[in-house]
Amino acid sequence: MRIDVVTIFPAYFDALEISLLGRARQRGLLETHVHDLREAAHDRHRTVDDTPAGGGAGMVMKPEPWGEALDGLLGAAGEEREPGETEPLIVFPSPSGERFTQETARELAAERRLIFGCGRYEGIDQRVFDEYGERGRVRLLSLGDYVLNGGEVAVLAMVEAIARLIPGVVGNPESLVEESHEQGLLEYPVYTKPAVWRGREVPPVLLGGDHGAVEAWRREQSLERTRRVRPDLLGLQAGRAAE
């Protein structure tokens, strides 16, 4: 998979060089390119923002630099798309986007190429979303009901959630099966050595060697935790889960 990120703060993405993502890049499982949006702003101050039409606080990201940057990427990478081959998906993190979930991560992990556009200020001129939405594939995605100062941190989270699902990136694919949200439930609590820590014991069922009993205990723990913490995942209303 190739991932391109357009941002006015490229340094945020130094994190892509380390750990799991860094190893995936070294192994050729993931190709990432970070682009400074200001390279597509040609005035003396490399201006990427302007005052909001209609007035109001803050600034809005101008469409022209985004148009130049995205046109360059869509025609770039030397890629000759086969006739009928899907256009790269362009993802913009946005507080007004659809919810990014584990299912979204699975969908995006199947893409051959992703382009992420990081907004700043009060957001990006709507015509950028309209232009590329009509020409290809655009998704506005939100990590949750809160607002960051820009899209960069959201893109880092999304890239990690997506990249770890690419076959070969995570050492043991089994570890992807039983984690939270993978089967629509929250993960069961995990323990390791020592058997007793500050008077707190590892649940004896986990030390008994009965794998069937361990599996049953873990399933029940997942259901109990999901009912308690995220009843919505079970289609229950909050507060009704305890009934």
Ligand SMILES: OB(O)c1ccc2cc[nH]c2c1
């Ligand atoms: O919370 B977010 O995901 C997010 C995304 C983009 C922009 C642009 C300005 N504030 C933003 C917040």
